[in-house]
Amino acid sequence: MLLKTFDPLKGKQLRIMDENGEIVDEKNMPELTDDQVVEAYKYMLYARQVDLKAVAYQRMGRLFTLPPNLGQEAAAFGSAYALDKKKDWMVPAFREMAAWLYWGATAKDLYLYWAGSEDGNVTPDDVNFMPSAVPVASQVPHAAGLGYSIKYKGTDQVVITYFGDGGTSEGDFHEGMNFAGVFKLPVIFFCNNNQYAISVPRRMQSAAKNLADKAIGYGMPGIQVDGNDFFAVYAATKEAAEYARDGNGPVMIEAETYRRGYHTTSDDPTKYRTAEEEAEWEKKDPLIRMKKYLEKKGLWDDDKENDYVKHAKKDISAQFKEVEEYPRTSLEQIFKYMYEEMPDILKKQKVEMEKYLAGKEGR
Amino acid sequence: MLLKTFDPLKGKQLRIMDENGEIVDEKNMPELTDDQVVEAYKYMLYARQVDLKAVAYQRMGRLFTLPPNLGQEAAAFGSAYALDKKKDWMVPAFREMAAWLYWGATAKDLYLYWAGSEDGNVTPDDVNFMPSAVPVASQVPHAAGLGYSIKYKGTDQVVITYFGDGGTSEGDFHEGMNFAGVFKLPVIFFCNNNQYAISVPRRMQSAAKNLADKAIGYGMPGIQVDGNDFFAVYAATKEAAEYARDGNGPVMIEAETYRRGYHTTSDDPTKYRTAEEEAEWEKKDPLIRMKKYLEKKGLWDDDKENDYVKHAKKDISAQFKEVEEYPRTSLEQIFKYMYEEMPDILKKQKVEMEKYLAGKEGR
Amino acid sequence: MAVMNMVQAINSALDFKLKDDESVVVYGEDVGLEGGVFRVTEGLQKKYGEKRVFDTPLAESMIIGTGVGMAAGGLRPVAEIQFSGFIYPGFNQIISHVSRMRNRSRGTITCPMVIRAPYGGGVRALEMHSESLEAVYGHIPGLKVVMPATPYDAKGLMIAAIEDNDPVMFLEPKKVYRAIKQEVPEDPYRIKIGKAKIAQEGEQITVVAYGAMLRTAQQGIAKAKKDGISVELIDLRTIFPMDTDTIIESVKKTGRILIVHEAARSFGVAAEIMSLVNEEAFLYLEAPPTRLTGFDTIVPFPMGEDLYFPDADRVYHHIKKVVEF
């Protein structure tokens, strides 16, 4: 129903909760218990702490370059929360931390990755989770392929893949969407339109009025939602998941949000945007409005917030400590995962290096 | 005006002349003199003779594999004829022969190419013509780049690029269209939707209702025309060219046509389509309807047709003879055009081979 | 035993694996209904259905990229790229994902995928239809690169490739497709990836070739034989991981080596082999390792291709040169 009524070509965007935490579209408010809404808020708050801490650790030189998530928690979490993490597939880009954490990645995994270990990519066995995809939009065809494998096996799964506004310009976005459209695969293509691809603003990325307009070129429904509104993101993704699970094919969702922080910790946003713009989007922050909503409903207050943040910080610090004590990558590990069985030519290179290292020790 | 009224999203297709050569849309009939219409028909008829002869020569083993154009003459010629060949740029795929011939390529050039010589790619100095692009859709970004150079220099030119229904699936189609949209470049993206990409039918290529629907994703107008109707193709391209030349940006045109012949001379269409389907499209042939139109207007008859075809065949045979007498590619030519100045490493390889060849002669 | 050409042999391997393993899917442009432009997949869609053998839209990055996803989802994708000259749009998927998924995920997600493509020239084909970029794939860590020379090998290597839990680039010499017939068992068998084959034993010089050049090498060797030159011929079969031992052992015996390939010379496969020989058999060398290859030029259109591709005469000429050094 949402997919039909909120046609982006007609300039419609789904928004359920406004910036003051008021519900402005009761009719489309998703069915969630108070507990669930509180749980959602806690997840987003936790993700934000992990994110803020990551930036702080990076600034101290204890992590390498990383991409902050500030301001995009609702889009990431709201979409993931609408799926079944014990069953469905998540195919991430690199800036949907709240979704990752919900899906089963830990702060430790994330920090380990940014500390420079491939081990950060290892996720629990019981969830379906692809590693982060660094080449922009290159994960989109993977999601389509996963969709094919699901349709092939007839299992009751859905795939969600994430990409940015910049990602929509890559050929892989196009080719992956097109494949999913042709084969009517159960895939949700979720665009985190955070208004920038590094310094390049959304309007330079495409002349399309809305990125969700692109869906029509692949014969699939597209919907644009207020990406800082947890309820809108959740409702749209929920419906998209049902639609896809029922065999109707893929859906594209464009979540309008804003990267409040740096592109990565090597970036300086003041080069390409104004403080006014940042301030305006700060007001639209997804956590601020969710907190207001919860407060009005009597489900949350500053004390609870402080307690929870304190708890989160403690938990996060403990995980970070594990990362700092993590052993460096060994030569063995560099070679071990290249092939199922190590070819002779790799063995030789490894042995040669081991001998060299041993000789060096010996000296 | 056409671009506004014939919105493909509303299921509209521009058709001016029907299969019986009747004008069914007087209002949009382009302003062309009788002489021009006869000229157009002659060009298409000539192109068809070049094409039929090519297939015949190939069947005799006198040309290598080549892609027949049968049935697509109106789309190719009508679009090219709407531009200014002394000024505008043509960026071809490989199946728009009538356009190439109009633009200044000769039957000899085409045959030379299919006889296996790069020299077939050399076109007259006074026209703007890229060589045929074999990797599907890879020419689309070239057209966008040419559009950029035109806008940069402020010259009054337009670029037309051709691609097939299959071509719309490639990432390069997407990336090139997107670039042209963002920079509002004077480029006409002309899709020859001939219903097949080798054996793969149009419906397997994309779930989009119409290929022209894809234009909206790039913020440019899209229009679908009856590609076997010379007048519709001409009118739409004419308007698109004016639109682009006036600085309004790119346009996508989808011409619905049909590849009546083989994909290439190595192909066997009976594997993937029915005789009924072929017969149905034969009735829609662009030359048949154009001839009917001209006959009704008293501008053409069977005698004229026979005379013209005879003349064309003679001309074509003469050109083919030149190709058959054309010297084989020399070693010199293989090396000569690699770089402006031949690097030593290439010189060495060339000399080594020359010595070998000389030695062989000597024996 | 049946007599098969390479097209039939590969078809037979695909047929076996489709029957044998439900997770195998075969797909690409025109591979379904039509059976591929070279008919390598002919009849398979009819036999196994449209879900397992299917046509895709025209997009190579998608063909390869969806394979990564299918593999993660538990399938064994066997993707056809219509000509090796059209793999390039899919390079990013190959380099960034196909070859890296196992390592990136520390073995938790693998990519047991086969990317098949007809490669190489000498068949008077269109532009971009005669390329040979095996050295490039060989340089990408995480891939295996297989190039069969005969119908028999093609079948055994293809079955092994599909069963391999790592990604395999399977480059098929289109020149050989229908040019050679051979007895090929109808039953399945495997040929180990990473093992070269001594196609002919000899004493005075080692010749290394693969794919379509094997036959060219054999023809050149036949001429050398008339001069009484005893040649050991190695069919490389796998470009990476290369069977260094077989090459080195042979060179230690003969002291001389000629490598033949049709790909461009600079940074080609021959260079790697020459280097390995330097590293492991330097003191055995009686003549400089030598290569006979394509030029560092673009493969000419058909009217020039005979000048480009190594032929039997040139192989013979080079064998003599190396032996007489």
Next chain:
Amino acid sequence: MAVMNMVQAINSALDFKLKDDESVVVYGEDVGLEGGVFRVTEGLQKKYGEKRVFDTPLAESMIIGTGVGMAAGGLRPVAEIQFSGFIYPGFNQIISHVSRMRNRSRGTITCPMVIRAPYGGGVRALEMHSESLEAVYGHIPGLKVVMPATPYDAKGLMIAAIEDNDPVMFLEPKKVYRAIKQEVPEDPYRIKIGKAKIAQEGEQITVVAYGAMLRTAQQGIAKAKKDGISVELIDLRTIFPMDTDTIIESVKKTGRILIVHEAARSFGVAAEIMSLVNEEAFLYLEAPPTRLTGFDTIVPFPMGEDLYFPDADRVYHHIKKVVEF
């Protein structure tokens, strides 16, 4: 003369060519307003306007493919790819068009384009940000491949690259970007593409390096010097067309050669150099040509990268090994 790092030196070259030649355009992801993620194009958009120095949508095949069109339209495109690990989506344009347009059109349409990209590792970067695929570009006929090692060279080579009427892959060692400062003339000058430089004369062994590895080699050589080993160091500068003569002359003098690169070993640049030495200086060799390179593995994430990249100690170790052979 000013003191510049490599970022400034390249910026100075671009600045000069933008001023000097109206047909030059500089573009890519973030190169306009922001001046590039490494700030190589900083200030240029302000100076030359948005038409000449501009940001593009995020799409590498488009960045390279539109350059082919711009060049045909009479411009001289200088495209930046943000990291060399992201060139791959544009491979088809490079292989099928950039490198072929001149030959395909018999010289009537050329592609005087420069594709700039920071390459290489050792800077604790993210995944896919440490690659080095120069051997692949070297294997593609029709390209020139340039890899400067110093600020001075970077400027002179960049001006030459932009003025070259053939396409140039210009790979910039990001490790060097801000690590070395040097006197660099503010006036324009050219360094010939295709010429190597003897960075240091010596007698006992030839070491060949390029890009970021030049400095590593120099550090290793400094250690060897303490042992009294006299090393001739060649800075390759251009990967293709390679300056064979300079290498061969040096090896004829020293009889020994060590090649150092950070790229994967198999099918790498060292293999080509070893082969050339075999072909042209075989009888002068007193030890097997030797290579010190990255492994045939994926470049590890930062926690493992020190084990992967050749360092001064390993250069020293290998020099000794070759000299003591």
